[in-house]
Amino acid sequence: MNKAVTLLAGALLGFTLIGNTANAGAYTVNNGDTLWKIAAANGIDFNELRSLNPSIGDWIYPGQTIRLPDLKAYTVQQGDTFWKIALKLGVTTRSLIDANPQIGNPDILNPGDRLNVPAKSLSTASTTAAAAADGQFPLKANTYKPYTNNFAEGRTWSPDGQEIRPHEGVDIFADKGTPVYSAKAGKIVRMGWNEYGGWRLTVQVDDATAFYYAHLSGYADGLALGGTVAQGQLIGYVGNTGYGPEGTEGLFDPHLHFGIYRTSPVWKAIDPYSFLTSVEKR
Numbered sequence: 001m002n003k004a005v006t007l008l009a010g011a012l013l014g015f016t017l018i019g020n021t022a023n024a025g026a027y028t029v030n031n032g033d034t035l036w037k038i039a040a041a042n043g044i045d046f047n048e049l050r051s052l053n054p055s056i057g058d059w060i061y062p063g064q065t066i067r068l069p070d071l072k073a074y075t076v077q078q079g080d081t082f083w084k085i086a087l088k089l090g091v092t093t094r095s096l097i098d099a100n101p102q103i104g105n106p107d108i109l110n111p112g113d114r115l116n117v118p119a120k121s122l123s124t125a126s127t128t129a130a131a132a133a134d135g136q137f138p139l140k141a142n143t144y145k146p147y148t149n150n151f152a153e154g155r156t157w158s159p160d161g162q163e164i165r166p167h168e169g170v171d172i173f174a175d176k177g178t179p180v181y182s183a184k185a186g187k188i189v190r191m192g193w194n195e196y197g198g199w200r201l202t203v204q205v206d207d208a209t210a211f212y213y214a215h216l217s218g219y220a221d222g223l224a225l226g227g228t229v230a231q232g233q234l235i236g237y238v239g240n241t242g243y244g245p246e247g248t249e250g251l252f253d254p255h256l257h258f259g260i261y262r263t264s265p266v267w268k269a270i271d272p273y274s275f276l277t278s279v280e281k282r
């Protein structure tokens with residue numbers, strides 16, 4: 001009997017320790033990982049991950065421990081359930097409930113309740129990281145000019161001419177009409193005119209990530225909202241559309257504006273530069 005109790009306590013303790021380790025936010029680097037992949041797999045901003053790991057340079061190695069952000073909080077919205085929130089956050093319902101013992105009855109959530117967000121399991125993270133390893137540069141070699149990371153630079157254009165917005169992507173300059181290819185397979189979730197991006201295309205590439213191609217001069221044939229694109233599929237052509245009502249073009253030099261958004265729990269631009277350079281080198 002005592003032995004059984006000890007075993008049970010040990011099992012519980014073991015479980016708790018594993019849970020705490022995951023919550024403390026450590027990730028062990030696997031073969032083929034990059035900081036960008038780890039950030040994407042865990043839904044973290046690349047720069048945030050960098051700043052959490054100041055001693056780690058551009059090169060990481062298998063077995064190395066990377067610090068991930070501590071538990072984040074989620075505020076319950078009208079109509080939320082544990083199941084819906086877990087889906088949004090890309091975690092299991094079980095882990096979400098377990099991380100929130102303060103909620104007495106998991107069937108009852110009230111708008112405004114604060115929930116702890118559990119770290120994704122390492123197996124989920126590495127599966128997503130493996131998926132993130134796919135991808136290719138959206139333009140063919142020698143069809144574009146050298147580019148720099150101008151993500152988050154201040155931009156002055158806005159509908160009222162006043163607002164200064166951070167730049168939510170990287171600009172790659174190329175001649176008008178240069179073919180643009182899908183950097184990753186996915187589903188077209190936005191297509192058509194946007195006053196910032198002109199003719200633009202947004203492709204959901206996994207549960208939590210969307211790729212954004214803007215200022216196109218035109219789309220490839222056969223694309224449709226809700227349809228899918230394969231990695232490497234021709235999606236359109238470089239242009240200089242946008243910064244105004246439908247049809248506005250020529251206000252800047254032709255370029256592809258390429259962006260990556262984290263889409264869960266809220267849409268947020270993440271720095272695409274590391275992705276671009278990592279797929280470009282292959």
Ligand SMILES: [Zn+2]
Nearest residue numbers: 169170171257
């Ligand atoms: Zn841009």
